[in-house]
Amino acid sequence: MPSVPAITLNNGVEIPQLGFGTFQIPPEDTRETTLAALETGYRHIDTAQMYGNEREVGQAVRESGLDRADVFVTSKLNNDAHAYDDALQAFGRTMDQVGLDYLDLFLIHWPLPDKGDFVETWKALEEIYRSGRVKAIGVSNFQPHHLRRLLDGSTVVPAVNQIEVHPYLTQDTVRAFDAEHGIATEAWSPIAQGKVLDDPALTRIAERVGKSTAQVTLRWHLQRGDIVFPKSVTLRRIQQNFDLFDFELTEGDIGEINALNRDERTGFDPDRFNG
Template sequence: MADTPVLTLNNGITMPQIGYGVFQIPEADTAAAVTSALEAGYRSIDTAAVYGNEAGVGAALRDAGIPRDELFITTKVWNSDQGYDEALRAFDASLARLGLDHLDLYLIHWPTPKHEKYLDTWRALETLYEQKRVRAIGVSNFFPEHLRAVADLGGTVPAVNQIEVHPALQQRAVQAAGAELGVVTEAWSPLAQAGVLDDPRVTSIAATHDRSPAQVVLRWHVQQGRVVIPKSVTPSRIRENLAIFDFELTPAEIAEIDGLERDGRTGPHPQHFN
């Protein structure tokens, strides 16, 4: 973690700028994958209740023997657990599966606007934050109107909004709304599920720097101030994804990658997913 830059969140705590995501890793494979990530040097791990692998993350953390204050652990409350009391119970269940006594970041996974429960869920997260059971609270997949509705409650402003961001889907309006409120953008699917890695503009830049296309795209993210959570179960790629802090893209190269925007969403649309 000492070699990984950190970003300071709006409540003053720091978060590693790159973490290891465990989305779609089967429970049986999660402990080994997280162990590989920790051995490579990752100290930020991102999971969620709906992934079904929190226990595997917890097993890897216990076996690693890394001091708790060197780790940054994130999980998320799922849609079916939204609501004040429901979210509090979901938090307890996630914490038990992880085998931890506190979290570093707890997120509302989706706004699920049809059910109109995300504000009550946010109040539950504020309670957990006030109880110091979580060091920071945030949201995921929130659009500007959802962010502003939470901010308008007049309490805690989300520290993070974890959204799908990659060169083919840059969500500039969502990022701008977050920046106005002091919310850090965290990119899930930062490589567009490999959908941009064979683009000639990316491969050309990669050749210039003698880097992989994935490293170039991850570097594009971090130079613009985002947190990224790439996922791989291949130890060599896990290590490769972390090795992005010893080179720099030029402004022209950043602009070239910016030009890949095509509204290439790979996941659900937040306005319609409930």
């Protein structure tokens, strides 16, 4: 089984660069698919309060037979819990759901610029972090101007920023801001919900290296230094998405994929989305 590289976050915590995402996996399928991912070799599981499957993720981690310290578990704050006390209570509910002693990472899911104050929300996460119930805290879908405001009003720099990234939305500006401030970038929707898989450039590269276009795209993410967590409910695809460590893309390949950028989102615009 290949060893997944780890990225060291700004507080010294290590996160596996390749993980397994559970977005849109129904609760009744989550335990089985998460167990399949753990058996395949994934050691990083990403869930959220919004997904409704935290309980099943926790069940899979507990039933896997793996040491708790060997599995990195992320969840995210629901959009209706941005008030300080609401955020603290919501985290408590997450811990009850997952049935684990601690989380490895907890994120503000969306900045919600017109709904509450995410700086106050962040202060609740800082309190949770100080309590030791979570190893690292971060944000999701934050743009540089959101991050500047957060950094100006807080003491803990986010460990990660989880944003939509794929070949049609390369997010160079956000990624550069993250890197400048020691914030790791995590990529959600890494294959643009399948929209990039028939791209001629990716197809040519995939044929040359003997891999699928999905594998080439995920490898591109890894070589750019982003953390990525593809989602699937089929065992074959779960295994294929893990099979990324016996080939490398050239600098020319990376450049060609970078050039596919269209600033095209599959999800919401963080500056306009308010939950």
